[in-house]
Amino acid sequence: MPANLTPEYKAAEVEYRQAKDPQAKIACLEKMLSAIPKHKGTEKLQADIKTRLKRLRDNLLRKTSKKGFSIKVEKEGTAQVALVGAPNAGKSALVEVTTNARTETADHPFATRSPIPGMLQFENLQFQLVDLPPISEEYLEPWVTDIIRNADTSLWVVDASDPDIASKVQEVSHILEQKKIKLIGAKTPLSKAYDPVRRIRTLVIAAKMDDPQAKHGLAWLRNFFEPEKSVLPLSAFGDTDFSILGRTIFDLNHIIRVFSKTPGKQPDFSRPFVLQRGECLIDFARQVHKDFVAQFRYARIWGVSKFDGQRIQRDQELNDGDIIELHK
Ligand SMILES: Nc1nc2c(ncn2[C@@H]2O[C@H](COP(=O)(O)OP(=O)(O)OP(=O)(O)O)[C@@H](O)[C@H]2O)c(=O)[nH]1
């Protein structure tokens, strides 16, 4: 079968032959891979480009790791949320439209090469979304799984318009399993005992919902993941309302916001104290000031579970939105 190579492919190939350093060669091979017509006649050539890409990337990595290369993203905001997914799934586009970050979005796979954090505003909180390179058998940056392990929770972005959705989902899940990472649902309990597998609470994003094909992918995702993991359909384009994303990330992270009040004054609603669900009054007091723990006498609460101003004890479990007046 003739290959019918496009002028764009041929130009990239000329550029590749002239490229001197490995980074430039990688960029050209990526261009060739995205421009090559995808049919039986080019399968061998596609495989050959992928092999060359892998060799170059491996060499580059060996060089950098000798120098003790490692990548970390400092945590900022209420929670760090890693973007996980196959190449071209729509991770960067989502971070770009929901945060202040400028990411690298492209119509070819492996566009993202380094982690890019961006802050997503949700009411009086900010979540740090971290855009990452893709998870793929073809190539996986070794530090990507370290960042996922270290994050508080993750968003698993799946291209719902992809006819090959099942194998992409299985590939990501399989690679993470090999790296001892398991993406679990928001409600799945985390075991307190030592566990060599890092379990990370995850929300599945059915991406590219503006594509007419995506409804089939969404149905497949719901059938495959729910009820254990929630699936949130989204599009990075058009007039999508992203407030639901903030709310869902809030729920995923099991957090509550509690406000401090000094007697006779109004609480400061712009400065919530962030606690984990299940934490109680004394955990809140510890965050406000250590003196409140040592010299605690009593506290009053304004919230959903008690009547206004009711006295509560140290072990009183708190709820989102509670207002507390500490007395020592
Ligand atoms: N129709 C549609 N296209 C999208 C959407 N989000 C992303 N895309 C397109 O999908 C392609 C890949 O998007 P990216 O955001 O770069 O994907 P990625 O997951 O970051 O890809 P890698 O960095 O390779 O892992 C680009 O051509 C985007 O324009 C969407 O919501 N709708």
Ligand SMILES: [Mg+2]
């Ligand atoms: Mg990307």
